Amino acid sequence: MTLxxxxxxxxxxxxxxxxxxxxxxxxxxxxxxxLLSIAHGIIGLFMxxxxxxxxxxxxxxxxxxxxxxxxxxxxxxxxxxxxxxSRVYPIARGAAPLLVLVISSILIIDNITNKDIxxxxxxxxxxxxxxxxxxxxxxxxxxxxxxxxxxxGTAGYSxxxxxxxxxxxxxxxxxxxxxxxxxxxxxxxxxFRKGLNILPKKSSIWxxxxxxxxxxxxxxxxxxxxxxxxxxxxxxxxxxxxxxxAVFIGIFFFKDSMGKSKIIASLIxxxxxxxxxx
Numbered sequence: 171m172t173l174x175x176x177x178x179x180x181x182x183x184x185x186x187x188x189x190x191x192x193x194x195x196x197x198x199x200x201x202x203x204x205l206l207s208i209a210h211g212i213i214g215l216f217m218x219x220x221x222x223x224x225x226x227x228x229x230x231x232x233x234x235x236x237x238x239x240x241x242x243x244x245x246x247x248x249x250x251x252x253x254x255x256s257r258v259y260p261i262a263r264g265a266a267p268l269l270v271l272v273i274s275s276i277l278i279i280d281n282i283t284n285k286d287i288x289x290x291x292x293x294x295x296x297x298x299x300x301x302x303x304x305x306x307x308x309x310x311x312x313x314x315x316x317x318x319x320x321x322x323g324t325a326g327y328s329x330x331x332x333x334x335x336x337x338x339x340x341x342x343x344x345x346x347x348x349x350x351x352x353x354x355x356x357x358x359x360x361x362f363r364k365g366l367n368i369l370p371k372k373s374s375i376w377x378x379x380x381x382x383x384x385x386x387x388x389x390x391x392x393x394x395x396x397x398x399x400x401x402x403x404x405x406x407x408x409x410x411x412x413x414x415x416a417v418f419i420g421i422f423f424f425k426d427s428m429g430k431s432k433i434i435a436s437l438i439x440x441x442x443x444x445x446x447x448x
Contacts, residue, residue, distance in 0.1 A: 171400040171408075176447060179396050179405055183412035185389035187419060188382075202379060203247050204360045204368050209383020211353030217346025224338035224347060231334030232347055235327045239352045240359070242323030245316045252313035260413045260435075261317040262324070264297030267407035269325035279329065280401040285445060290407040292442030297413045299435035328406045332397035341395045349387060404446060411439055 224232065249258045271290045274280055282290075331348065338344035360368050370376055396405045414436055 171396075171404060171446065173447075175396050175400055175405075176408070178392050179408045180411065182389040182392035182396075183409050184415050185385045185392075185412075186409065187412040187415035188385050200247050200360060200364065201368055201370055201375075202382070203243050204357065205370065205376065205379020206383045206386060207243075207353040207356045207360070209380045210349040210387060211357070213384065213387045214346045214349030214351075214353060217342050218350055219346075221340055221343035221346055224334075224340065224344050228334045228338035228344060231330045231337060232344065232351070235330040235334060235348055236351045236355055238323050238326035238330060239348070240355055242320055242327060243356055244359075245320040245323060249313045249316035249320055252316065258313055258317050260297050260300035260417070261314065262320040263410040263413050264294055264300065265318060265321035266294075266324035266328065267297075267403065267410050268294040269321060270328050270406045271403040273325065273329060274401070274403040279333070280403065282401050282403055286401060286404050289442045289446035290403050292445060293407040293411060293439050294442075296435045296438030296442060297410055299438065300413055300417055300432055325406075328397075329402060331394050332402035332405070335394045335398050341391065341398060345387070345391050345394060349390075408443065408446060411443060414439060 246258075246262060249262060252258075267290055271282075271287065271294070274282065275287075331344075334348075335341050335344045370379070393405060393409045417432060417436070
């Protein structure tokens with residue numbers, strides 16, 4: 171992985187943590203995801219209009235990805251309804267790169283060096299340790315299965331989008347169709363569940379949602395672009411370093427606690443990042 175790609179993925183990680191924090195900030199987590207999807211759909215529509223159609227070989231990956239994204243959103247929303255950002259986010263995101271690494275190794279998707287494997291494992295373990303407090307808190311342990319299911323969705327769409335973007339011939343076109351179709355599917359689900367009442371009444375909430383959605387699109391475009399020129403497992407792991415930023419956001423804005431485990435976990439993640447650049 172080149173230095174420019176490395177820096178771009180870390181920037182995407184900051185954006186990713188930011189939009190997750192915005193979604194967590196609202197009282198209605200499903201409503202937050204709806205606003206996110208509206209932004210995705212609008213931006214995705216403009217992207218697909220201005221880009222050529224993806225190659226036909228990319229469409230099976232694209233359709234599979236829409237399913238994985240829906241799975242991810244549903245379980246992430248449920249997890250956020252049961253726990254703090256600094257608990258949900260590390261578990262949901264920490265398990266994902268480890269799953270991607272295992273699947274990539276079994277299917278031989280990319281040639282991954284021993285150094286990269288160690289870096290991915292270090293980052294994944296460090297991220298997971300950040301959320302270990304959930305096992306000590308009976309009130310939030312209910313979030314665990316939802317967060318882990320969310321991780322399965324993340325791993326699924328990371329692999330399908332990496333392969334789909336490679337096959338598409340145009341990353342922007344692929345992302346445009348992905349976000350547009352994903353928005354349509356999720357909005358249908360949300361309206362079926364709660365009707366038009368799911369839409370917020372306050373303009374300030376609309377602004378926050380659209381900002382989160384825009385950050386989400388840019389962050390994911392960068393990540394998928396990186397996957398077309400670097401190993402998917404390594405990009406997925408570096409992208410999940412966003413948990414470091416999420417933890418800081420949780421501490422400063424949501425008054426989450428900071429303990430020794432978070433400090434140790436952060437150091438492990440940093441070591442993994444350093445190894446990836448050696």
